[in-house]
Amino acid sequence: MTTFESVTRPEPVAPIGLPARREAEGAHAPGFEYDVAVVGLGYVGLPTALAYHAAGSRVLALDVSPRRLDLIRSDRADLLEGDHERLRTALDHPDFELTSDPDRLRASAAVIVCVPTPIDEHLVPDLSLLRAACAAVLDRVTPGQTLMLTSTSYVGCTDDLLVVPLTERGFVVGTDVFVAFSAERIDPGNESFGHDEVPRVVGGSTPQCEEEASRLLLRYVTDVHRVRSLAAAEMTKLLENTFRAVNIALANEFADICTSMDLNVSDVITAASTKPYGFMPFYPGPGVGGHCIPCDPHYLLWQLRGSRVAAPMITQAMTEIAARPHRVVDRVQEVLSGSGRGLTGTRVLVMGIAYKPDVADLRESPALEILAGLRARGAEVAYLDDHFDLVALPDGSTLLGLTPTGAAAFDPELVVLHTRHEGTDLAWLDPGRIVLDTTYRGADLVNGVNL
Numbered sequence: 400m401t402t403f404e405s406v407t408r409p410e411p412v413a414p415i416g417l418p419a420r421r422e423a424e425g426a427h428a429p430g431f432e433y434d435v436a437v438v439g440l441g442y443v444g445l446p447t448a449l450a451y452h453a454a455g456s457r458v459l460a461l462d463v464s465p466r467r468l469d470l471i472r473s474d475r476a477d478l479l480e481g482d483h484e485r486l487r488t489a490l491d492h493p494d495f496e497l498t499s500d501p502d503r504l505r506a507s508a509a510v511i512v513c514v515p516t517p518i519d520e521h522l523v524p525d526l527s528l529l530r531a532a533c534a535a536v537l538d539r540v541t542p543g544q545t546l547m548l549t550s551t552s553y554v555g556c557t558d559d560l561l562v563v564p565l566t567e568r569g570f571v572v573g574t575d576v577f578v579a580f581s582a583e584r585i586d587p588g589n590e591s592f593g594h595d596e597v598p599r600v601v602g603g604s605t606p607q608c609e610e611e612a613s614r615l616l617l618r619y620v621t622d623v624h625r626v627r628s629l630a631a632a633e634m635t636k637l638l639e640n641t642f643r644a645v646n647i648a649l650a651n652e653f654a655d656i657c658t659s660m661d662l663n664v665s666d667v668i669t670a671a672s673t674k675p676y677g678f679m680p681f682y683p684g685p686g687v688g689g690h691c692i693p694c695d696p697h698y699l700l701w702q703l704r705g706s707r708v709a710a711p712m713i714t715q716a717m718t719e720i721a722a723r724p725h726r727v728v729d730r731v732q733e734v735l736s737g738s739g740r741g742l743t744g745t746r747v748l749v750m751g752i753a754y755k756p757d758v759a760d761l762r763e764s765p766a767l768e769i770l771a772g773l774r775a776r777g778a779e780v781a782y783l784d785d786h787f788d789l790v791a792l793p794d795g796s797t798l799l800g801l802t803p804t805g806a807a808a809f810d811p812e813l814v815v816l817h818t819r820h821e822g823t824d825l826a827w828l829d830p831g832r833i834v835l836d837t838t839y840r841g842a843d844l845v846n847g848v849n850l
């Protein structure tokens with residue numbers, strides 16, 4: 400058995416930006432109409448399906464949402480430009496099928512599941528979508544198939560949702576069907592690291608499962624790192640995102656310390672980053688959004704609660720991260736009171752509400768809590784972000800976005816710079832307006848104050 404080794408595919412696929420479709424190397428999976436089916440076509444699944452197609456595979460792309468399928472068919476999904484090109488190629492190609500029919504899964508040699516794994520309002524993992532997707536796959540499982548979970552989840556999830564039920568149905572995993580876990584590492588909106596170029600960690604239920612899954616991944620990624628078990632692969636993803644969460648919490652704490660000492664934390668981080676080893680920069684901000692960092696460590700904490708294992712550092716980091724948007728609201732109040740004003744009736748504009756620059760993704764965005772928190776304290780709030788016409792706030796209300804002209808007419812007394820998309824125009828923020836810079840990167844702001 401080969402363990403803990405890196406395997407490199409001999410020939411890299413076309414990187415993002417050069418999305419020509421390769422001819423398939425060698426034969427397609429015999430006896431199957433498709434080489435791979437991707438279940439869940441969101442931020443992860445759609446680029447994955449397109450990467451497989453660009454690498455020469457015959458792809459079945461499945462989603463339960465007719466709205467999502469419509470967006471994809473009409474090329475209106477939020478994708479990097481290279482992936483838009485891949486999508487246009489795929490939509491015109493006979494080897495790419497978009498479907499909502501799970502029965503088609505029987506026709507695919509491999510099935511990759513990438514559906515959401517959120518948490519509920521009590522920070523408990525919500526596995527309902529993953530359970531439903533796995534049940535749909537299991538109901539149609541065909542001998543010879545490789546089944547791979549890529550959704551982030553707790554340690555033991557692939558066993559619970561695939562291996563155990565398959566065994567109960569009489570399948571011998573590792574002989575009749577192959578089961579593996581390999582978490583996605585995609586960073587939507589990030590053009591610096593092509594999806595295909597990021598190495599993948601894979602664990603199988605048996606050595607043969609690991610072998611089949613590595614082969615499946617190496618159809619489009621350049622490197623695969625194999626680990627000893629499904630559990631090790633699941634835990635690797637939890638470590639990656641918990642590492643980010645803890646370090647972001649530390650960066651936030653350092654930012655507050657620097658502010659108290661009248662130091663610029665960005666200068667300090669830049670200076671520390673000159674150390675070529677033993678330091679990796681993390682940046683403070685208004686909180687953390689997206690589907691990963693605010694959620695994934697809770698999968699681990701939830702599991703640890705059950706086994707009475709304490710994880711005080713992770714718990715503290717997640718508490719701090721969750722509290723960060725409230726700190727922004729407090730700071731707005733503090734800054735205003737410094738100039739003799741309160742929040743009641745004050746016009747506050749939040750600029751950029753996506754959870755990170757250059758994506759149209761609002762999931763868990765701190766901006767939503769900040770807007771609701773400011774409004775709850777009496778401020779008149781508005782936002783400017785041309786990615787979103789309308790948003791629903793956590794307090795149940797909705798808010799319409801302003802155009803740049805509308806924002807100027809709103810005449811905010813304070814602006815919260817939350818997300819700085821490429822090309823964000825700050826020129827209209829004349830020196831008479833206070834700008835609370837939650838990005839800590841607004842060195843060019845005339846009247847900026849740090850969070």
Ligand SMILES: NC(=O)c1ccc[n+]([C@@H]2O[C@H](COP(=O)([O-])OP(=O)(O)OC[C@H]3O[C@@H](n4cnc5c(N)ncnc54)[C@H](O)[C@@H]3O)[C@@H](O)[C@H]2O)c1
Nearest residue numbers: 439440441442443462463464513514515516532550551583
């Ligand atoms: N978004 C990221 O940056 C990112 C990065 C790495 C890993 N992940 C992980 O990848 C997984 C997927 O996340 P995402 O951001 O792509 O989610 P998403 O919300 O963007 O998309 C998920 C898609 O799955 C579809 N879906 C839900 N249930 C389904 C079912 N039973 N059958 C078929 N389709 C179904 C939904 O309609 C939706 O289109 C999560 O576990 C997440 O933690 C996400």
